[in-house]
Amino acid sequence: MTDLVVKSCGPMTSLQDRGRLGYEGFGVSPSGAMDRRALAMANALVGNAPETAAVEFMNLGGAFMCEGGDLHLALVGAGCALSIDGAPVDPQTSVVLKEGQSLEVGHPRTGTFAYLAVAGGFAVEPELGSLSFHLRSRLGGLKGAPLKAEDRLPCRPESQDREPMQLALDPPEESGPIRVMMGPQDDYFTPETIRMFLESEFAISPQADRMGFQLTGPRLEHAKGFNIVSDGIVDGHIQVPGSGQPIVLMRDRQTAGGYPKIATMISADLARFAQMRPGMSVRFTAVERDEAVAAARRLKDWMASLPSSLTPVRFALTTEHLLSRNLIGGTVDALAPATTDPND
Known part of the structure; x- marks a missing residue:
């Protein structure tokens, strides 16, 4: 067995x-990758299905090495x-980490979450059909815990013999306000409050984690007050507690809640x-179901197109690269007499 060993x-x-999925009726949060686009891209580069488990980094990077193989x-x-x-790897490019080599993941520079995928997963x-770690229930992950130094992640050695690939395709570029559908409890707010919600600028609070982002x-x-009979919650629900400051519920959310949800x-x-990082500003715009x-569907089609957008990595023709490819199939003596014997 080949292991990816966590150094930090x-x-x-x-x-x-x-x-x-499928356990919310029992109070089990779905959890899962915060950015499924990035997860799908990392998996495509190593030949995995888009939803295969990967290492998710939040705010910080890490260091790893492999033992038992490449x-x-x-x-x-x-x-x-x-x-x-210490040698940089081009963005959105897969690479072979050889036994004993060290891999370093830098801090996020343009966002919060990054994903390290390994061929074969x-x-x-x-646990309950998923490797996703959920902090509050201690389900999933590696033995019910996040990763830490000296952890060993077993990998499938038979899946590693793949050609390094690169992916020039970027996620669909969406700009402007975050799109929401109003409700399900928008009737708990006056028209003036709804207009304020849609026309105002909010900021991501430092109180933001995988469960929810406080704005x-x-x-x-x-x-009509800020208490309702608890009902079901989905990813992206925007609930408004008594403080009047919205909370966007994320992947590690609870499965039911008793605050009105102004939009989704x-x-x-x-x-x-x-x-989005703490301190960044965000605005919302209301859309109808058809647009949502x-x-x-556009996002699903884009994810399905990832494997067809891969191209082999084009390495520089350095001495080191040529030697690593084992290109020599035999030698001849230029001074030896010519022969027509096919057995020579």
Whole structure:
């Protein structure tokens, strides 16, 4: 077995895949990758299915090495730099980490979350169908915990013999306000408050984690109080507690809650929002269901197109690279007499 060994990492570095689906009726949070676009890109580069579990970095990078064989891997997301034994790796490019080499993941520079995928995924036993780590329930991850120094992630050695690839395709460029559908409890707010919500600028608070992002901005007043009978919650629900400051619920959210939800972020904008850092400003715009569905379909089609957008890595013709390819198939003596014997 080939292991990816953790030398150092941030406290919320964890294994994440699509999430733990089908258990919310039992109070189990789905969890899962905060940026599924970046997860799919990293997996495509190493030949995995888009939802295969990868190492998710939050705010900090890490250092790793492999033991027991070579590993084919790729890093995507948040502008993190990747290097092997100090040599930089081009962005959105897969690479072979040879046994004994050191891999370093730099701090995020343009976002919050990045993903390190390994060909074949990790040979870790799933819990309730997923490797996704959920902090509050201690489900998933590596033995119910985030990653830490000296942890060993077992990998599948039979999946590592792949050609390094590069991906020139970037995520669909979405700009402007984050799109939301109003409700399900927008009737708990006056028309003036709804207009304020849609026309005001909010900021991402430092109180932001995988469970939810607290926003700061104008106070949103309730028209019928801030308590409701607890009902189901989905990713992207924007609830407004008694403080009047909205909270956007994310992948590690609870499964039910008792605060009115003024709006729901569309699924196609969740990853873009998740990559926003504390202090960044955010605005919202209301859309109808048809636009939300169309955006979700465009994102799904884009993810499906990733494998066809890969191209082999073009290495520089250095002496080191040529020697590593074992190109010599035999030798001849230029001074030896010519012969026509096919057995010579």
